Amino acid sequence: MGAEPTARLGAPRTAREADVTHPHPLYCVWELTLACDLGCKHCGSRAGKARPEELTTAQALEVVAQLHEVGVRDVVLIGGEAYLREDWPIIARALAERGITVNMTTGARNLHPERIQQAVDAGLSSISISLDGLERTHDALRGSPGAWKAAVKAAGDVARTRLQLSVNTQLNRLSLPELPDLARLLVELGARAWQVQLTVAMGRAADRPELLLQPYELLELFPLLVRIQDETLLPNEIRLFPANNIGYFGPYEARLRAGGAEGRHWSGCPAGQWALGIEADGTLKGCPSLPTRAYAGGNLKTERLTELLTRSPQLRVLRERTRADLWGFCAGCYYADVCKGGCSWTAHSLLGRPGNNPYCIHRATQLSQRGLRERVSKVERAPGQPFDHGRFELIEEPIPADAQSPTCVQPLDAETMKKVLRKS
Amino acid sequence: MTSSTVLQRCVGCDLHIHGSEQVCPFCGAAQTASPRLRSRSLRAGVLAVTVAGALGISACAYGCPPLPDGGTACGEAEVDSGVSSDLCPAEDGGLEPCPVDGGVDAGNGG
Numbered sequence: 001m002g003a004e005p006t007a008r009l010g011a012p013r014t015a016r017e018a019d020v021t022h023p024h025p026l027y028c029v030w031e032l033t034l035a036c037d038l039g040c041k042h043c044g045s046r047a048g049k050a051r052p053e054e055l056t057t058a059q060a061l062e063v064v065a066q067l068h069e070v071g072v073r074d075v076v077l078i079g080g081e082a083y084l085r086e087d088w089p090i091i092a093r094a095l096a097e098r099g100i101t102v103n104m105t106t107g108a109r110n111l112h113p114e115r116i117q118q119a120v121d122a123g124l125s126s127i128s129i130s131l132d133g134l135e136r137t138h139d140a141l142r143g144s145p146g147a148w149k150a151a152v153k154a155a156g157d158v159a160r161t162r163l164q165l166s167v168n169t170q171l172n173r174l175s176l177p178e179l180p181d182l183a184r185l186l187v188e189l190g191a192r193a194w195q196v197q198l199t200v201a202m203g204r205a206a207d208r209p210e211l212l213l214q215p216y217e218l219l220e221l222f223p224l225l226v227r228i229q230d231e232t233l234l235p236n237e238i239r240l241f242p243a244n245n246i247g248y249f250g251p252y253e254a255r256l257r258a259g260g261a262e263g264r265h266w267s268g269c270p271a272g273q274w275a276l277g278i279e280a281d282g283t284l285k286g287c288p289s290l291p292t293r294a295y296a297g298g299n300l301k302t303e304r305l306t307e308l309l310t311r312s313p314q315l316r317v318l319r320e321r322t323r324a325d326l327w328g329f330c331a332g333c334y335y336a337d338v339c340k341g342g343c344s345w346t347a348h349s350l351l352g353r354p355g356n357n358p359y360c361i362h363r364a365t366q367l368s369q370r371g372l373r374e375r376v377s378k379v380e381r382a383p384g385q386p387f388d389h390g391r392f393e394l395i396e397e398p399i400p401a402d403a404q405s406p407t408c409v410q411p412l413d414a415e416t417m418k419k420v421l422r423k424s
Numbered sequence: 425m426t427s428s429t430v431l432q433r434c435v436g437c438d439l440h441i442h443g444s445e446q447v448c449p450f451c452g453a454a455q456t457a458s459p460r461l462r463s464r465s466l467r468a469g470v471l472a473v474t475v476a477g478a479l480g481i482s483a484c485a486y487g488c489p490p491l492p493d494g495g496t497a498c499g500e501a502e503v504d505s506g507v508s509s510d511l512c513p514a515e516d517g518g519l520e521p522c523p524v525d526g527g528v529d530a531g532n533g534g
Binding site for chain 2: 249250251253254265334335336337338
């Protein structure tokens, strides 16, 4: 089991007084390569092959220096699969030597003990392994037989080092029923933290809308998460971290947000303000998940990070959002001034622009009190590029008289499921 | 910061409410002069100034979904659909995870 105390989880990302006085990015999620040894059915970046012009080692080390220069304190290495870049330990060590907390998020299909030792030697703090359910669900979603066994093996190996083991899980129609069992597996593996995020209609997930939960199904998801937290996670000192696209307020906010840290609440999309995302070719975004076409704010091969932070409109538009930029339900919401429409990535991927996010427990609850619910329906397909999206229609409708209470998540029938997973 | 960006938790229902609220808009509880737990929101991250210990969640007029310890209508058994067994047909007549699309062959690069 990892020896690091759970108390430091998230600490580098917490804004201090000095950060507020002089705001700067606190953390960065860095796609080292788009090459991947999995073919996940929900992959937003459609990872598989490396990008044509990925950063060289020298360019990557220059990015390290610039991240340090602007005050980034926490970097998460992702892919594709970050460890498929042979120089990843060099990049990781360069970050760690500058005092930056370095983590890796991985599907772990080939995270062998040798690579885990490389992570230890390079100074990583934690490794987060993706587990999207139990074996058959995980392997189906990850597009690779044996992926689950490999990930579980690697998780156990990580937990036996000084690295902190975290697990991350996609929440969708396949994984949701398995969350309680998955939580129990985390206990066995020695995980210290669990991040869960809604599968968003981006990339390959946009090709498979059947996988997505509907907004009204958050009314089931939140109580389930709290139950798992209380029954399984807290007694075993595992902290649950709902991602930024699991929103917002309502009766569970204080218990779930930021791992249940006392006094925390959602306070708006951090993209472009506290967070950055870098694609493997040096493209800079305010958040790694944002659609590239709309939010690419420059390229670190040719432009300096300090300059891009100041003048890039693609970054500025995110951090300067106000209530006036919101629309739909969010524009009139009680929490609008704080929430600012929740996750930009989720809203933009669905509806083509941020500022109106139906995946919100407060919103779903308010609507249900009026006998209403919202669902999304795909009306335009995604073109097939990394970090692309289609377009969805948002439908507000009366809660059907025969709907189960509150709104049980409905499984897919077998034929539909086969079609969904076979799509190319 | 404005009164609508500083949030506190209602002394009655524990929901987040604007710091300026004298009465909770959700449950109607009058807010005391010393809120049990107040937090100050920053533009994005948060800087929390807290007092008192963890608070329980109580039922309220907000219309909360059933709480975990109160039971939910959607029990685990009801949503355990078995969909994970619906994979693609395998050559041996059984089921297996469906083929990779857009990914790379097993072991490539790893």
